[in-house]
Amino acid sequence: MALYSIAGDQLKPVQTTTFAQEAILERKHLQAMLRQDTSALGEDLLVLSEEFGQWQDSSRRIDLLCLDKARNLVVVEIKRTEDGGHMELQALRYAAMVSPMTLDQAIAAHARHIIHGVPEIEGPDLLIARDEILEFLELDDVEDAELTGDVRIVLVSADFSSELTTSVLWLLNKGLDIRCVKLRPYKMGDQVLIDATQIIPLPEAADYEIKIREQVEETRKVRTKRQEIFKRFWGQFIARSATHTDLYKQRTPTTDHWFSAGVGRSGFAINASLTEDRTRVECFIRLGKNNPAANKAAFKALLEKREAIEATFGGPLEWDELPDKISSRVYIDKLGAGWRTPEAEWPDIQDWIALTAAKLERALSGPIKSLSL
Structure with a gap:
């Protein structure tokens, strides 16, 4: 051309x-x-x-x-x-x-990259590299980042x-x-x-x-019990969520501990995630690694509308700027319910995620679209 x-x-x-x-x-x-x-x-x-x-x-x-x-x-x-x-x-x-x-080797390689190839890396360098990788993957725990x-x-x-x-x-x-x-x-x-x-x-x-490769890949990737649990949980969730929200109707089950949907603007996502005993629904803000100021400006602009957003949502939300990281989040947790919860109790968790995600999307979509960044 x-x-x-x-x-x-x-x-x-x-x-x-x-x-x-x-x-x-x-x-x-x-x-x-x-x-x-x-x-x-x-x-x-x-x-x-x-x-x-x-x-x-x-x-x-x-x-x-x-x-x-x-x-x-x-x-x-x-x-x-x-x-x-x-x-x-x-x-x-x-x-x-x-x-x-392995992940440890990747962290070590990234640490050397950060300190410009110096052969000897120290503990603080590894921590910085690990945090950058977790930040990029939008994960909280290194156990989920293999x-x-x-x-x-x-x-x-x-x-x-x-x-x-x-x-x-x-x-x-x-x-x-x-x-x-x-x-x-x-x-x-x-x-x-x-x-x-x-x-x-x-x-x-x-x-x-x-899409075809992902279907093949997802079939091949189900190697561990935890991945099987996540794939089954999110598969059921997609079906149940359809009665509450359209956010996830085009998605396919994943073996990850988190599930994401867009809100109509790049850099903002409605995520659902599971740990052993906690379920979270959040709006994750990450407009780009090269523009941390814009990330924080977006978070603060939304924070100024906190009262109206929480009124539309129907309750209080947790506002976490994550000052030491590029990203920020607005979230709500359901404690005592996670991927170790017996499968018979999954429908309650799945309904909570779908309803909460729909409420969060409804409360934030307008303010997000009106942001001047």
């Missing part, structure tokens, strides 16, 4: 260029920019490490090792060339090599050869979560523009393909 500028009543094509012509390098420029902001890759990722190479018998390094919201590792391989070289083969090796990584053991691959290049795309499509059809993102540079005066486009899988088919 071409890129155009508007000049009066005319479209003027913007000149294409190459990274080589603009002296834009892979590691120094492209990798550094993507490390600072992964949104060009089409999703919110936490960069665990850059140039990760903690291997015993190899000097190979992963450009960016990331974590996604589903607790999967993500290998990001970057090239500035017009064909991508053999990057899919490199990425497959890296994915295989990093697949045994990695899935799966590794996704994102290939980034100025363009891709037909041989590479054929390989990627075959891998995709075999169930490997792999995608290609094309970064096409343009020159507009003295300014270099980059058009970031996911070309595999095609965006038009991505939702369907992801």
Whole structure:
């Protein structure tokens, strides 16, 4: 696709260029920019490490090792060339090599990344890294944050050869979560523009393909008793919640301890979560890791309307700014009821979640949509 500028009543094509012509390098420029902001890759990722190479018998390094919201590792391989070289083969090796990584190892890798590769890490560094990972995953307890053991691959290049795309499509059809993102540079005066486009899988088919893969993945992921409990609980919850709210009608059961629904504005979610003996419904506020001020401003703006919000909700709510974290939350707990509660008593918990989520969404949707951020 071409890129155009508007000049009066005319479209003027913007000149294409190459990274080589603009002296834009892979590691120094492209990798550094993507490390600072992964949104060009089409999703919110936490960069665990850059140039990760903690291997015993190899000097190979992963450009960016990331974590996604589903607790999967993500290998990001970057090239500035017009064909991508053999990057899919490199990425497959890296994915295989990093697949045994545990949560503790991921925390250690992120700690080294935070302190810029210093080999010796100390307790405080590990705590900072752990908290950042929990914050990104929107979890309170490290016990709920264990990695899935799966590794996704994102290939980034100025363009891709037909041989590479054929390989990627075959891998995709075999169930490997792999995608290609094309970064096409343009020159507009003295300014270099980059058009970031996911070309595999095609965006038009991505939702369907992801849904099919998620169904297969959820079946395969049910490995432990706790995951089986969560999957069964949320499956029943979806059916029961339909009589109280439409928030969850398009969702599928998950093996996680939490369940989320949007409220019509990015950065705000109505979450339900279970611990052993506590059930929580909350509005979770996280507008982005690069804009903590906006997160806190949104929370404080809602807090100013607390009286009206709680009146609409029908009772008091807990308002937790989480001053040491990027995010904030407004929540209500049901104590003495959690995932260890006997299954015969689940309907009471599920009805409480559905009714409470509906009330919270009704109380907050208007104030959230009216926020000026």
